[in-house]
Structure formats: structure tokens, C-alpha cells
Amino acid sequence: MSTLSISLKSAEEVAKMRRVGLIVADVLDAVEEACRAGVSTWELNEIANGVMTKAGARSAFLGYAPHGLPPYPGVICSSVNEVVVHGIPSKDVILKEGDIIGIDFACYKDNFCADSARTLGIGAISDEARKLIEVTRASLDRAIAQCVHGNRLEDIGHAVQSHVEKHGFSVVTSFSGHGIGHAMHEAPSVPNYGSPGQGMKLKRGMVLAIEPMVNAGTEDVEVLDDGWTAVTRDRKLSAHVEHSVAITGDGPVVLTRR
Numbered sequence: 001m002s003t004l005s006i007s008l009k010s011a012e013e014v015a016k017m018r019r020v021g022l023i024v025a026d027v028l029d030a031v032e033e034a035c036r037a038g039v040s041t042w043e044l045n046e047i048a049n050g051v052m053t054k055a056g057a058r059s060a061f062l063g064y065a066p067h068g069l070p071p072y073p074g075v076i077c078s079s080v081n082e083v084v085v086h087g088i089p090s091k092d093v094i095l096k097e098g099d100i101i102g103i104d105f106a107c108y109k110d111n112f113c114a115d116s117a118r119t120l121g122i123g124a125i126s127d128e129a130r131k132l133i134e135v136t137r138a139s140l141d142r143a144i145a146q147c148v149h150g151n152r153l154e155d156i157g158h159a160v161q162s163h164v165e166k167h168g169f170s171v172v173t174s175f176s177g178h179g180i181g182h183a184m185h186e187a188p189s190v191p192n193y194g195s196p197g198q199g200m201k202l203k204r205g206m207v208l209a210i211e212p213m214v215n216a217g218t219e220d221v222e223v224l225d226d227g228w229t230a231v232t233r234d235r236k237l238s239a240h241v242e243h244s245v246a247i248t249g250d251g252p253v254v255l256t257r258r
Helices: 011-034 041-054 127-145 153-166
Strands: 076-080 083-085 100-109 112-121 177-179 186-190 207-210 213-215 221-223 230-232 238-240 243-248 251-254
Touching (some): 011 251, 083 238, 100 127, 112 238, 112 243, 127 213
Antiparallel strands (some): 083 230, 100 112, 177 186, 213 238
8 A cells, every 4th residue: 555545644633633542541541440340331331421522522433334334332342251342332241250351442532533442351350361461462562662664564563463472362363453543444454463574664644553453262253243243253252452653753652541
């Protein structure tokens, strides 16, 4: 893909995106604080909606309907245990001790979008679940470190894949990260796999939503009949983390981290 089709952001635009990113961080902080056994994922959605609305932001997820899909009905994605991404908040999904949950949230303010996700454990979780979350988070940090002017796009994916596979887990290849700015999904696609030194050159002004999705078992994923919920084919655990990251002359700037 030519960099001509990629929107490079000015320092002023990155600053605006940083302000949106802090709203995203505040929403996720509030949801994380509420994540405990006995709480429904719909309650988490309502908490997110309240913080977002108070901040004067607009959901990027609610009503989103790409490629003929039914409009998404929540302001967060709440993906429990074997759900990889796009789990729909529900009054019927009640968190219990030992679960893990991925919370994904994106919003718009002042015509810019920011996007971030966290995976959390509910109470005491298994050693495997803890390791999965830790490895997934570390793979994101390694990917962010590659967001330097002059590096290559696949350096990002290689950083994720090499770390994940070293620990015996698998990277989901069915979904990827993306550029972000005036729209939630912009060019380029940012896969979580790749070969070092390959792909387009990274440039100052690129803003990327990097989001490792890591499975405890096979990388294979299937989408349920609701058109949204993606689960591991073997029904083993999955973790998902994400930050919106700006490539600047001073290195990577994480817009969605306080």
C-alpha cells in the first residue's frame, strides 16, 4: 500500500488525538475498577457510556455496521474467556471468579478517534490465564517499541509474533490492528505477525492502533451467528490488548496510556 493513502498527522492533530486517548483511558479505568464477580457485561457497558458521555465524547462502536453486519449494540466490546474480540455486552453474561475479560473501547471527540483494549482477570485466575495476559501485554510493549520513523511495518508484527510464540501461545491472524485518526479504521492494516525489515516504511505522523490478539491454543477463530462475536475454535482462552500509538520524531507516543 502506498503511503500516499495513509493520513499523516501534524503535531497539532496528534495532540488532539492525545486528548481523546485520555478519555479512552479514563473509560477503561472506570470499567476495570468495576470488573468483579457478579457484575454483568451490560453493567460495564453502562459505566463506560456514562464516563464517555460526561467527557463529551461519542462512541465509535455503537451503531457501527461495516460490510452489511448488524449495527453493533454497545459502546464497549466485552470478550470473556474464549471470546477473542467483539463480544457483545449482555445482561445475561455475569462475570465469575477465574474469568478473564477483554474490554475494547473507542470514541470520537473533536473529529478524532482513539482506541484501546485491556484484558483483565476476575479474582483468582489460573496460572495459564495469568501467563497469557502477561505475554500478551508484553508483546504489545515490544510492538510499540518498534514504532520508530524508518522502521518497517512488519517489524511491529514480528515483535508480537516472536514473543508470543516463544511462550507457546498463538497469534490470531484473522484480525489485525489499523491506522486511526479521523476514522476509527484507516490505512494501513497492522498485522500481529511478519518478518523483520519487511513492509512499508514507518513515517513520522503515522498513528497506529496496535492490538495483539493471542490464543492459548490454536490461532483458529470462528464468528458466532450474531455476526460479531469471534471465539477460539478450540474454545481455549484468548487475550486482547491495544493502544493507539503516534510515530513522532522523538519515538513512539502512546496516546491511550496515562
